[in-house]
Amino acid sequence: EDQVTQSPEALRLQEGESSSLNCSYTVSGLRGLFWYRQDPGKGPEFLFTLYSAGEEKEKERLKATLTKKESFLHITAPKPEDSATYLCAVQGGESNTGKLIFGQGTTLQVKP
Amino acid sequence: GAGVSQTPSNKVTEKGKYVELRCDPISGHTALYWYRQSLGQGPEFLIYFQGTGAADDSGLPNDRFFAVRPEGSVSTLKIQRTERGDSAVYLCASSGTGVDTQYFGPGTRLTVL
Numbered sequence: 399e400d401q402v403t404q405s406p407e408a409l410r411l412q413e414g415e416s417s418s419l420n421c422s423y424t425v426s427g428l429r430g431l432f433w434y435r436q437d438p439g440k441g442p443e444f445l446f447t448l449y450s451a452g453e454e455k456e457k458e459r460l461k462a463t464l465t466k467k468e469s470f471l472h473i474t475a476p477k478p479e480d481s482a483t484y485l486c487a488v489q490g491g492e493s494n495t496g497k498l499i500f501g502q503g504t505t506l507q508v509k510p
Numbered sequence: 511g512a513g514v515s516q517t518p519s520n521k522v523t524e525k526g527k528y529v530e531l532r533c534d535p536i537s538g539h540t541a542l543y544w545y546r547q548s549l550g551q552g553p554e555f556l557i558y559f560q561g562t563g564a565a566d567d568s569g570l571p572n573d574r575f576f577a578v579r580p581e582g583s584v585s586t587l588k589i590q591r592t593e594r595g596d597s598a599v600y601l602c603a604s605s606g607t608g609v610d611t612q613y614f615g616p617g618t619r620l621t622v623l
Contacts, residue, residue: 432612441514443616500553502550
């Protein structure tokens with residue numbers, strides 16, 4: 399069964415204090431691993447897609463990396479506006495429907 | 511429109527009532543998904559449409575839940591005989607194909623009293 403576990407559940411950082419969020423997954427034939435950002439009361443906002451181990455993608459202060467068992471979302475010198483819940487999801491190859499299996503999310507709070 | 515839209519944004523109903531939730535996908539997207547998100551959890555898959563047909567409805571919790579997409583664009587999620595446990599945010603997403611990036615709408619918050 400495809401499964402995604404994110405850690406930590408919650409993370410508090412001071413502005414400028416870099417850190418990483420973890421996403422561990424088990425999936426039959428990974429098609430893609432997705433990172434989304436979700437602000438309170440809103441839908442998930444797409445950040446990155448990673449397809450194969452060793453792949454990295456960057457956007458502003460965020461960098462996502464992928465291994466065969468986990469993905470990391472690195473946040474460099476975060477700002478208060480980076481505060482949100484970050485969701486990781488996998489799309490497995492056994493399912494031809496493209497449905498996403500999500501982790502429970504990591505809620506990030508960045509204090510000024 | 512530029513993104514996925516969902517109506518209503520909030521719906522409060524009483525136990526036992528029938529509700530309909532609407533999703534307008536991004537223009538031209540053939541794949542449409544419904545997910546349900548409970549407080550503090552990630553979204554859970556409900557159903558997937560490719561065009562007009564439901565290609566995967568394995569996530570629907572029981573036969574009180576049904577969804578349609580009659581013209582391959584707008585979709586409606588229908589819940590009969592609502593229960594308090596149905597309270598959640600219902601999210602819709604669309605993608606160009608079944609394996610492309612999914613773009614989410616703002617969700618409908620359903621509260622069953």
